[in-house]
Amino acid sequence: MSCKFLIAFSLAVCLSVVSASSCSNPKLSSTSFTTQDGTILTNIAYVSQFKLSCDGEPADIPLYAEVGGKPLSVVKSKETNEYVVSWLEETKKAPRGNFEIKVYDDEGYAAVRKAQRNGEDTTTVQPLGVVILNHPGAYNGPWINSELAAVIVAFAVMYYALTTKTKLEA
Amino acid sequence: MARKVKRNIATVSLFTMDNWLKICIVVVFAVATTGNEEATPAKLLFSKQILNKYLVEGMDIVIKYSLFNVGGTAALDVQVADNTFGPQDFEVVGGQLKVTIDRIPPGSNATHVVVIRPSKYGYFNFTAAEVSYLPSEDAAEALVGLSSEPGQGAIVPFKEYDRKFSPHLLDWLSFAVMSMPSLVLPYALWYSSKTKYEAILTQKKDK
Numbered sequence: 001m002s003c004k005f006l007i008a009f010s011l012a013v014c015l016s017v018v019s020a021s022s023c024s025n026p027k028l029s030s031t032s033f034t035t036q037d038g039t040i041l042t043n044i045a046y047v048s049q050f051k052l053s054c055d056g057e058p059a060d061i062p063l064y065a066e067v068g069g070k071p072l073s074v075v076k077s078k079e080t081n082e083y084v085v086s087w088l089e090e091t092k093k094a095p096r097g098n099f100e101i102k103v104y105d106d107e108g109y110a111a112v113r114k115a116q117r118n119g120e121d122t123t124t125v126q127p128l129g130v131v132i133l134n135h136p137g138a139y140n141g142p143w144i145n146s147e148l149a150a151v152i153v154a155f156a157v158m159y160y161a162l163t164t165k166t167k168l169e170a
Numbered sequence: 171m172a173r174k175v176k177r178n179i180a181t182v183s184l185f186t187m188d189n190w191l192k193i194c195i196v197v198v199f200a201v202a203t204t205g206n207e208e209a210t211p212a213k214l215l216f217s218k219q220i221l222n223k224y225l226v227e228g229m230d231i232v233i234k235y236s237l238f239n240v241g242g243t244a245a246l247d248v249q250v251a252d253n254t255f256g257p258q259d260f261e262v263v264g265g266q267l268k269v270t271i272d273r274i275p276p277g278s279n280a281t282h283v284v285v286i287r288p289s290k291y292g293y294f295n296f297t298a299a300e301v302s303y304l305p306s307e308d309a310a311e312a313l314v315g316l317s318s319e320p321g322q323g324a325i326v327p328f329k330e331y332d333r334k335f336s337p338h339l340l341d342w343l344s345f346a347v348m349s350m351p352s353l354v355l356p357y358a359l360w361y362s363s364k365t366k367y368e369a370i371l372t373q374k375k376d377k
Contacts, residue, residue: 033263033285035232035285037229037230040224040225040226040331041221041222041230042221042222042223043221043234045230045232045264045283045285047264047265047285073271073282075250075270075282077266077268077269077270079268080266082266084265084282086281086282086283087281088232142337145337146337146338146342153346
């Protein structure tokens with residue numbers, strides 16, 4: 001009797017431990033930030049902060065994230081109870097637009113790594129959630145320098161004046 | 171015949187006993203050495219980099235923190251805190267200055283990026299951030315470490331940066347407006363007399 005009870009109890013404990021590391025009804029809410037001045041920076045930073053709630057309560061499970069096939073470090077901020085994902089790109093090569101950050105839990109990420117090792121498509125693994133980060137593009141300076149534009153206008157005026165003068169004299 | 175067999179058995183068993191002892195010694199040694207490699211506690215290398223060409227008041231400063239685990243076990247409960255940017259002098263616009271990483275596996279790294287904006291200009295000494303982590307699962311105390319220091323940097327006031335780098339469109343426009351009179355007035359005079367002259371010429375031709 002006690003043996004059976006012990007087995008049942010240990011099974012229940014195991015189940016609860018397993019379910020604690022996975023998330024049911026995950027909800028992600030996020031804010032993002034990207035640096036938008038490329039003239040003084042060597043790298044553009046993409047930062048996304050998100051909150052995960054499982055069944056309406058804030059979660060504290062370890063998470064893994066990936067963007068465009070590249071794994072990202074997920075750090076937690078205890079003060080604001082948020083997860084932060086961040087990465088850098090060189091200013092000249094920094095692409096603009098929407099980036100999909102796929103968030104996985106333990107099992108999901110293990111499945112992704114397994115798929116990568118076997119060479120299978122990783123899109124078959126369902127992430128816990130997808131966070132969209134929009135980068136409107138960094139300002140890399142004006143297309144034409146204003147000094148250059150002024151020189152071009154001055155030359156145009158001078159050219160017109162000289163040609164008209166030679167036409168008159170001829 | 172029986173005696174020979176007995177001797178053979180005796181020698182064979184002795185041979186294996188001796189060998190067995192040697193095998194035992196080798197196995198124990200191997201286990202000891204491999205056991206030591208696996209039990210190497212986690213050790214984190216921590217670097218802090220400023221990724222800016224210029225440091226300008228009111229414009230973004232991007233800081234990259236990288237942690238690399240050179241030990242044999244995973245570092246647990248890694249807490250990174252950068253207390254060198256006071257809230258009166260800097261405003262955090264992206265990322266957090268105090269973060270926790272659950273686990274850094276051996277031989278792998280973790281990076282974190284923070285974007286701040288200085289609200290004052292002047293010379294600022296970028297000093298180290300702190301990290302504390304558990305070097306193994308059953309470690310009693312957390313190890314504390316410091317990052318690399320980027321050193322001193324000059325945060326330039328916004329006016330100076332603007333003077334050097336902005337396109338000064340308004341200035342060019344006002345220059346164009348001011349240079350207009352010396353160009354437009356003679357042109358207008360010439361044009362009016364030219365049209366008058368041409369009008370007279372065509373009138374004469376018609377006549």
